[in-house]
Amino acid sequence: MRAAVLNEQKTFDIVEHPDPVPGASDLVLRVEACGICGSDLKAAAGMPVGLVMGHEFCGEIVAVGRDATNSWKVGDRVASLPLIGCGVCLACLKGDVVHCARGADAIGVGGSSGAYAEYIKVGRHETFHLPESFGHGDGALVEPLAVGLHAVDRAQLQRGDNVLIIGGGPVGMAVTLWARHFGAREIIVSDPVAARRDQCGQLGANGGIDPTQTESVRDTFKRTVGRLADVVFECVGVPGMVQASIECAEVHGKVVIVGVCSKPDPFVPIVALMKELTMHFVVYYRSADYRYTIDMLRAGRVDALSMVSDRIDLDAFPAMFEALKHPTTQCKVLVLP
Numbered sequence: 420m421r422a423a424v425l426n427e428q429k430t431f432d433i434v435e436h437p438d439p440v441p442g443a444s445d446l447v448l449r450v451e452a453c454g455i456c457g458s459d460l461k462a463a464a465g466m467p468v469g470l471v472m473g474h475e476f477c478g479e480i481v482a483v484g485r486d487a488t489n490s491w492k493v494g495d496r497v498a499s500l501p502l503i504g505c506g507v508c509l510a511c512l513k514g515d516v517v518h519c520a521r522g523a524d525a526i527g528v529g530g531s532s533g534a535y536a537e538y539i540k541v542g543r544h545e546t547f548h549l550p551e552s553f554g555h556g557d558g559a560l561v562e563p564l565a566v567g568l569h570a571v572d573r574a575q576l577q578r579g580d581n582v583l584i585i586g587g588g589p590v591g592m593a594v595t596l597w598a599r600h601f602g603a604r605e606i607i608v609s610d611p612v613a614a615r616r617d618q619c620g621q622l623g624a625n626g627g628i629d630p631t632q633t634e635s636v637r638d639t640f641k642r643t644v645g646r647l648a649d650v651v652f653e654c655v656g657v658p659g660m661v662q663a664s665i666e667c668a669e670v671h672g673k674v675v676i677v678g679v680c681s682k683p684d685p686f687v688p689i690v691a692l693m694k695e696l697t698m699h700f701v702v703y704y705r706s707a708d709y710r711y712t713i714d715m716l717r718a719g720r721v722d723a724l725s726m727v728s729d730r731i732d733l734d735a736f737p738a739m740f741e742a743l744k745h746p747t748t749q750c751k752v753l754v755l756p
Contacts, residue, residue, distance in 0.1 A: 421436070421537050423536065424471055425463065429466075431737040441540055442484055443485050446480050447482035448479060451555055453474075453753070455753075458656075462679075466528070470532070472528065474533055474562065477559045479494060496549045497547060498549055500541075501526040503542035514705040524542075548713075555755075559753055561712050568711060568712055569703065569708045571652075577602075577649075581649045581669075582598045583607050584608045584652045585667075587609070588615065589726060589751045596721055609629075609640075615748075618726070622723070636663065640667055647670075649668075650672060651673070662685075665691045668696050673697045673699065675701060732755055
C-alpha cells in the first residue's frame, strides 16, 4: 500500500509500505479519510523514523480477523478509536481504552501504523458502524468531535453556564459545538485568527476575542458577559495557558485542560486556591463518546461538516502537513488516500 512515512528529517515521504495483516481480533480498513490533527503537528518531531501517523479516520472493512466475524463483515463502513486495548480489563470493559491495564496500542502516535495510508489495522472492540447517510470521509470527524465531547462531559457543564474557550482550532470548535448542544448560556472563543473565531460562531459561539489586542482576555470576557467564566476550556497546549485559564475563571468555577502541552507550564496555585477552582485534565475519550457523537450526527442534532476546510489526496499531504505548522486559516483538513 501507499503511505506517508516519517523520515529522518521528521517530514513525510509517500512510499510503498507493507499492508497491515489482521490478528484474530482485528479488522483492516480501506481508509476513506484521515484528519490532520494539531497534536500530530506537535508530536511528529518526537516520533520514530518509519512511523505512519494519523489517528482521526474512518474507512471500509476489507479484512476481518477470525474472532471478529460474528460482529463485522467486509464492506461495513466504520469509525474506530485509534486505540487497541486488551478487551478484558476493567478499563476496556468500561470503554476507557486509553487506560487499558495492559497498555493500549496508540495507533499513529508511536504504536501501530496510522491512517495517513491506504489501509489501517484496528481493533474489533473499538470499532463502530457508520450510518449510510454519512458522506465519503465524513466519519473522520467523529474522532475530533469525541475529544470535545469528552472534555465537556468531564466539565459536567450545567445549563446556563458561561463558557470561555481558549483556542479556536478544531478541538476548540468541537468543544464549542458540544457546549452549545448541552445548553451553555454564553460561549466566547479566544483565538488570534479571525477565521477561526468566525467558524466557532457558526458552531454555536456567541462571540470571539482576539488575544493579541491590548485588553486582556480576562477583562474582555468580563466586560462582555458581566462576570468571569463558569467553565474555561484550554484548547491550545502551550506554556502560559494554564495560568491564563485560572485567571479567567469565576469563583468556584472549573478549568478543563484539553490542549496537549509537553513542556513545563508553571502557574500560581494561590490564584486557583482563593477561587476554589476545580481543574480537570482530559485525554482522548471513551467508547460512549464515539457512540453518542455518531448518534447525534445521524439524527442531525449536530452538524460539524463546516469544520472541514479542505480535502486532499495522499500526494498533497506532506506539503500540507508542513504548511499547517504555521499560522493558517485552515481548520480541519481531511486526507483521502
